[in-house]
Amino acid sequence: MPEGHSVHRLARQFQDVFGGRRLEVSSPQGRFTAGAALLNGHTMVEAMAHGKQMFLRFDHDTFLHVHLGLYGAWNFGGDSSFSGASSIGAPRRIGERESASIPGEDEYAGPPAPVGAVRVRLVSEHGWADLRGATTCAAITSAEAAAVFGRLGPDPLRNLPGDRDEFVRRLRRRKTAVALLLMDQSVMAGVGNIYRAEVLFRKRVDPWTPGNAIDAGTAGLLWDDAVAAMSDGVRDGRIVTTPPSMWTEGATTAPDADAHFVYKRDGLPCRACGTVVGLTEIGARKLYWCPGCQL
Incomplete structure (x- = not known):
């Protein structure tokens, strides 16, 4: 599933290529015909992302709400003024990179x-944009959009005043393992399996620690690292959590094998301590972690 950095990049691209433009909206598949009719002929005013949710606001205060889920993806094309990625979403074919x-x-x-x-x-x-395979694709009112926002936790890529403190509060009030809480979109919006594993490793936090056993200082550092790592993802268009000193000699961008500390490195030695990276399952998702650094 695309993580928050991809959705924020999507919102930026939509703002760049469709912001302030009147759009023809249709549903070639036929499953969104009624919603398309509500949006057709209106001007897209603003593209917004919060966590893994994207909202396109139109001039009559109706929103196109999209959650890509596991299989959703957008494809784009157009004339020479219509620039950006040609495809953003899932499934990935080459690591976390977007199409050219x-x-x-x-x-x-x-x-x-x-x-x-x-x-x-x-x-x-x-130009044009096509959506396939999304979990959510709906035309909603401003009140309905506000209700979706209200169910979500703070987003590290928005990082609004008070968000850090709110994340710390939400994390520390729960007895659930921190590895589950970081993927709970009502606690922190936008983090997926890769950022979860990498941030916990980078801060050397035991994934099974209950949220209410984590001190406020450590919880704040988890937020800060998510802000930093995900901001890099927005800039780069892929998830790279390792420094250049760990990449293959001479590489100017991280090869896929060098991009992460623990994610998909089970059975290999930890880059920091040499302990074999572990793989287990928590909340029906794979968890990568280092038993040496994170206990």
Whole structure:
């Protein structure tokens, strides 16, 4: 599932290529026909991300709400002014990288015929975007959008005043293992399996520690590291949590094998202490951790 950095990059791209533009909205697949009719012909005013949720606000105060889930992805295309990634979402084919940038077409003749189950298609005079496979795709009111925001925890990539303290409060009031709490979107919005494993390792926190047993200082450091790591992901378009000193000699970007401390490195020696990296399951998800550094 795409983690929060990908959704924030999506929101940025939507703002860049569709912000302030009147859009034709359709549902080639037919599953979003009624919602598309509510949005068709209106101007997209603002694209927003909170955690793994994206909201496109239109000029009549109606929102397109999208949660990509495990299989959702957006594809983009257009003329030479319509730039950015050509595909963002899941499933990943090459690590956490997005598809290549759009080269732009010298003579743009409009969007291609829909391929596959396109839930919603957005079209401006300069380009198009197709959504497939999303868990949530809905046209909602501002009150409904506010209700979704209200169910979510603070987002490290928004990092608004008071968010750090609110995360610390939410984490420390629960007896649940911290490894589960970091993936609980009502505690911290946007963190997925990779950031969870990497942040816990980087702060040397035992994944099974109950939230209410973590002191406020350590909880604050988990928030700070999530802010730093996820901000790097927004900048780079992929998740890299290791420093350049750990990459293959001469590499200017991290090879996939060098990008993480513990994620998908089970059975290999810990980069810090040499202990074999462990793999277990918690909350029906794989957890990667170092028994030497995190106990």
